[in-house]
Amino acid sequence: MTTVSDLRRALDDHSADAIVDFAVVAGARSRGLRLRRRRRLLSVGTAGALALAAGLLPVLPVLRDRSAPPVVVGPAVVASPAYRTPAQLGITVIDGSDYVITEFTAQAGQQTAEIRHKATATTAEESARSVNNGADLVVYDPGLFDPSALLQGKQGVLPGRPVMYSLADPPMVGWQEPSGAWAVATGPRGALKQVLRVAADVQMTTPSVPPMPFRFGWVPGGLTLDRASTRWASAQVGFGNALTVSAQQSDDPAGVISGKTLPSPVTIAGHQTWYFADADDNPGGTLMVAAGDCLVQLAARDRSTVPLADVRRMVEAMEFATCADPATWGPPL
Numbered sequence: 001m002t003t004v005s006d007l008r009r010a011l012d013d014h015s016a017d018a019i020v021d022f023a024v025v026a027g028a029r030s031r032g033l034r035l036r037r038r039r040r041l042l043s044v045g046t047a048g049a050l051a052l053a054a055g056l057l058p059v060l061p062v063l064r065d066r067s068a069p070p071v072v073v074g075p076a077v078v079a080s081p082a083y084r085t086p087a088q089l090g091i092t093v094i095d096g097s098d099y100v101i102t103e104f105t106a107q108a109g110q111q112t113a114e115i116r117h118k119a120t121a122t123t124a125e126e127s128a129r130s131v132n133n134g135a136d137l138v139v140y141d142p143g144l145f146d147p148s149a150l151l152q153g154k155q156g157v158l159p160g161r162p163v164m165y166s167l168a169d170p171p172m173v174g175w176q177e178p179s180g181a182w183a184v185a186t187g188p189r190g191a192l193k194q195v196l197r198v199a200a201d202v203q204m205t206t207p208s209v210p211p212m213p214f215r216f217g218w219v220p221g222g223l224t225l226d227r228a229s230t231r232w233a234s235a236q237v238g239f240g241n242a243l244t245v246s247a248q249q250s251d252d253p254a255g256v257i258s259g260k261t262l263p264s265p266v267t268i269a270g271h272q273t274w275y276f277a278d279a280d281d282n283p284g285g286t287l288m289v290a291a292g293d294c295l296v297q298l299a300a301r302d303r304s305t306v307p308l309a310d311v312r313r314m315v316e317a318m319e320f321a322t323c324a325d326p327a328t329w330g331p332p333l
Helices: 004-013 022-037 045-053 124-129 192-201 308-316
Strands: 089-093 099-107 110-117 134-140 154-158 161-166 172-176 182-186 202-208 227-231 234-239 243-249 266-268 271-277 285-291 294-300
Touching (some): 089 099, 134 192, 154 192, 161 192, 294 308
Antiparallel strands (some): 099 227, 161 172, 172 182, 243 294
């Protein structure tokens, strides 16, 4: 190979070997420098020099030594960790906001929050009626929300973030977080300004399992916390389909289990408890615990999966807070 024509003919003969990859091109440039230093030994001579000058070398993968390790250009790509676990919540409002979160749910794929104005959100019943003074927020885990409806709307800027909002009614305001999660706030018809005010006060934090009025000291092996929710003085967590643990402010066990006969209580770890086994065609069972102002229910879907002995052991290792005072609540695990 002594002419440029010979070189081009060699390229045509090996065109099927070409690799269209920016990393390979960058590697070829590096190897080109080495080829220039070795051109006499490789008998490239004048043709090799002309090829370099013509910029042909970067598309010469056929000339590289295939036994050599590949050239790595740029930092290695490391898979990012999951955005959050299903029971973790990352929604709050800014300090000094006129709005409060009155209800939330954290589960696989999304988090939801009922956000209401402080002036009207004084009780659970009032909060449910006061939707005209707040908005409902859903935060979708990365990759689980289609923003096409928002992209067809208008764009705006709220403190700390650009947002998009739909011109449809009821209004919808959304934005994408740096994590890739999408936050979408909705409200009643004709209340776009109200929804925008709520969205301006929303703040996303590092996701964590929210506080509960109980804490587990022991959980049966194989159970994983995968959902959590609260509403005023009540709270609930779930372990898949196997077990649900809920608490509510009440001193009336008979009223809580309306429609069932209250059995004789059994004391466990100093607490009065009542156990209800479901009918024969339903293998579940529920242990209710009176703990201060809380009535806590541990409901197993299948007694063969989570037997009463395991539920009793859970109660023996549990700690309880005051249902009426969420400030006393803490992490459930």
